[in-house]
Amino acid sequence: MRAGLRTEAARHVAALRDLDIPAISPRLALVTAGAAGMVSPDGRFADHFEAALAVAGAERWPFDRARIQLSYGQRLRHGRAMAEARRHLSDAFDTFQRLDATPWSALAGKELRAAGGSRGKLQAGGIAALTPQQREIAMLAAAGLTNKQIAERLFLSPRTVSTHLYQIYPELGVTTRAGLRDALSNEEPTTE
Structure with missing residues (x-):
């Protein structure tokens, strides 16, 4: 997606669904629904992201869940749904901070600031x-x-x-x- 290959990414998501990969495990259901949200056209992405975040036991994979929240927050921010974007971006930022995933927390913090929020917890100092x-x-x-x-x-x-x-x-x-x-x-x- 970041390389601008939306069509190819959408084909990968379609292949995951055709092979019924989400039925294999809750983690694969989480990741597949999140990927579907990333490739969905505007106006339809929220259902996929919400389905991903509603997967039973999604909290067992905090890094994957936070990446999905980050992507969801980015899509919401680009759609000007700032309050909702801040909620997901803040949750993603806090999770990445807790996991010490520095590059990811920096990205989530940047997106959160762009949505008009603070970086969750205050910086050290x-x-x-x-x-x-x-x-x-x-x-x-x-x-x-x-x-x-x-x-x-x-x-x-x-x-x-x-x-x-x-x-x-x-x-x-x-x-x-x-x-x-x-x-x-x-x-x-x-x-x-």
Whole structure:
């Protein structure tokens, strides 16, 4: 599919079904239904992905299930169903993180951010990794102040504020001010 060979991929899925491969095991049923969702035309893919995720015992194969959730989330995001996409992408991201599947969690995180979500759990370090000035800028931005308002309050240029936000967003795993607000509200307070 990533090579642009949709027709060939669809033929493979058809062959899996013709040979009744899904009847062999629940895992093969999961993978076949997921592959069918990947090759299905727009408007028909959701049924296949939902069937894959509904396979009894699908949680026994967390990597395969997460790959299907990632593909499902990508299709939903491209179809502009952002809320539903975020749910599947977040679940995929969390599973890949738990399995320490770094390239896959990076891809799921990227897709999740593109859907307007945060990366699930905060990056290692999170707000604690920010400088005091960055923390203050992040809190002001999350409160709804514009870059210009933040700059005036902190005696900085709006461009400097923008540069700090450019550095803050990836540190917290967000792409929007709303995501920034969510990331800061989810941050556990530390007691010293």
